Amino acid sequence: MQSEFLSTKTVEEILKRTLNALEEGKTQMYDVAEAARHEHNRVQQNLDQVRSEIQQAIHDVEDLERKFNHFRVRLYHVNKDYELYSENEKRSIYEEAELIREQLAAARERERILRVRRDGLEQSLMKLQEIVDKAETLVSQVGVALNYLAGNIREVNEQIENVQARYQIGQEILKGQEEERKRMAREIHDGPVQDLANLVVQMEICERLYESGRHQDAMAELTSLKRLVQGSMRDMRRIIHDLSPMTLEDLGLIPTVRKYVEEVSAQSGISIEVSVLGDEVRLESPLEVALFRTIQEAVHNSRRHANPTAVVVRIEFMPKHVTVGIFDNGIGFDLDHVRRKVKEGKHYGLLGMENRIQLLDGTLSIQSKPGSGTRIIAQLPVELSLE
Numbered sequence: 001m002q003s004e005f006l007s008t009k010t011v012e013e014i015l016k017r018t019l020n021a022l023e024e025g026k027t028q029m030y031d032v033a034e035a036a037r038h039e040h041n042r043v044q045q046n047l048d049q050v051r052s053e054i055q056q057a058i059h060d061v062e063d064l065e066r067k068f069n070h071f072r073v074r075l076y077h078v079n080k081d082y083e084l085y086s087e088n089e090k091r092s093i094y095e096e097a098e099l100i101r102e103q104l105a106a107a108r109e110r111e112r113i114l115r116v117r118r119d120g121l122e123q124s125l126m127k128l129q130e131i132v133d134k135a136e137t138l139v140s141q142v143g144v145a146l147n148y149l150a151g152n153i154r155e156v157n158e159q160i161e162n163v164q165a166r167y168q169i170g171q172e173i174l175k176g177q178e179e180e181r182k183r184m185a186r187e188i189h190d191g192p193v194q195d196l197a198n199l200v201v202q203m204e205i206c207e208r209l210y211e212s213g214r215h216q217d218a219m220a221e222l223t224s225l226k227r228l229v230q231g232s233m234r235d236m237r238r239i240i241h242d243l244s245p246m247t248l249e250d251l252g253l254i255p256t257v258r259k260y261v262e263e264v265s266a267q268s269g270i271s272i273e274v275s276v277l278g279d280e281v282r283l284e285s286p287l288e289v290a291l292f293r294t295i296q297e298a299v300h301n302s303r304r305h306a307n308p309t310a311v312v313v314r315i316e317f318m319p320k321h322v323t324v325g326i327f328d329n330g331i332g333f334d335l336d337h338v339r340r341k342v343k344e345g346k347h348y349g350l351l352g353m354e355n356r357i358q359l360l361d362g363t364l365s366i367q368s369k370p371g372s373g374t375r376i377i378a379q380l381p382v383e384l385s386l387e
Helices: 008-080 089-159 165-210 215-243 248-252 251-266 285-306 335-343 348-359
Strands: 271-277 310-317 319-329 362-366 376-381
Touching: 008 089, 008 165, 008 248, 089 165, 089 215, 248 285, 248 362, 251 285, 251 310, 285 310, 285 319, 285 348, 285 376, 310 362, 335 362, 348 362, 348 376
Parallel strands: 271 310
Antiparallel strands: 310 319, 319 376, 362 376
């Protein structure tokens, strides 16, 4: 039987593989940004081509207008001196004038269609530029998050002296971060990447509709395209915020929690109350991150699985510890069944909450049963200790 204890070199290899997995996730973020930039460049090329065609159309219209004015003068003289022209001459002049008139009308219509198409492409280009900007911001945010996680992994390696403990925590980090990387990749693939693909298809449809003169149908497609872009932007903002809530570092735990539950309440219609007991103080960064992620995961699980009408988030500051409670009036669940799933390596959200709190010398209590809602209580010591 293989020894349960691993060498430092083996643990280092585990951590190295973790960092490599995170780097692969970062590469996927770059691919999203590149796809957005490529589509932007393609639309820009189409717009440049349309603008060139408009200039040619304007030239054609001006040339035909000069020719038509010339024939109008000839028609004037024919009508004035009608008897001086033979029937063939008069017929020829009238036919040529009518041909020029039809060509002029067609050229003017082509110019109008090209202008409408140009306006549509310019609007699409503006929206695509917003997508490109947001995608590049997402890449930057992911890079910051990965650097932070990489630093945390190195810090764990430096601080944990017991080889067995280092092995266990390294495995938990590897599994948790790999799952997070897959979740992020899945969210981006199913959201913004799919939206970009649909965007290309809809823009091609708009082009064909404009070219065929079906302007109302084209405008309807543009309206649908606008909604698609807006939805993609909302998805990217949410992903960026999930990676790193800006207010947590700047303003602290309570303002960040209040902002988060306000957004969830507005989106879901669930009544969410935040209650703060004791004297609010700023905590060390790892404590605030752990407590916020616990609240975030608990509220997310409640919203997704419990169908509650009300959720209460209670944060209590005490001299030697801080306690967070999340209570909902949802459908509840069989706790024993869920714990069996956790032991089987499932329910990563619950496992992540427990590991996060335990790594900071805290405790996590979960109480639930079908039909009776759920109570989750996490308690952490105020003095951070990883020794």
